[in-house]
Amino acid sequence: MVYLYIGMAGALGAILRYIIGVFLxxxxxxxxxxxxxxxxxxxxxAWLTTKLFRRISLSKAITTAIGTGFVGSFTTFSTLSVETVQLFKNNDIFLGFLYIFISIVGGLVMSRIGFDVGEEVRKS
Structure with a gap:
């Protein structure tokens, strides 16, 4: 049953990702x-991991569906990789390295902020 939940949540995450990608x-x-x-x-x-998943009693299947299915399909490393290679192929070397740097460092910073926000809310 967990596979069905992951698939449904994954479809929603992928659709949302596509819609944002088209309009942004x-x-x-x-x-x-x-x-x-x-x-x-x-x-x-990160926020869901500290706030929602710990504060609200959800089944393991639902938390897996949200984390792996929805967020996993919403974000994408493969697109990051392809877009970086395309930047390099177009001789936009600086933009390629900037994209990698912002993606990795920014992702870590955003995760940290998500954990911090989740912890603050959990304490109150």
């Missing part, structure tokens, strides 16, 4: 949409 920065050389989606996803998973 579509005419730019720099992949802002994927960057924003991945940074939001980093925050969201």
């Amino acid at each position: 920065f579509t005419d730019s050389v720099f992949p802002y949409a994927t960057l924003c989606i991945n940074l939001i996803g980093s925050f969201l998973l």
Whole structure:
């Protein structure tokens, strides 16, 4: 049954990712949409892990569906990789390295903020 939940949540995450990607920065050389989606996803998973999953009693199947299914399909490392290679192939070397740097460091920072926000809410 958990596979069904993951699939349904994954479909929702993928659809939301596509919608945001279509409407956000579509005419730019720099992949802002994927960057924003991945940074939001980093925050969201960390926040959910500290706040929602600990505060509300949810089954393991539901927390897996939300974390792995929804957030996992919402964010995407494969698109980050392909877009970086495309930047390099287009001789946008600086933008490629900037994208990698912001994605990794920004993802870690957003995760930390998500954990901190989740902990603050949990304490109150």
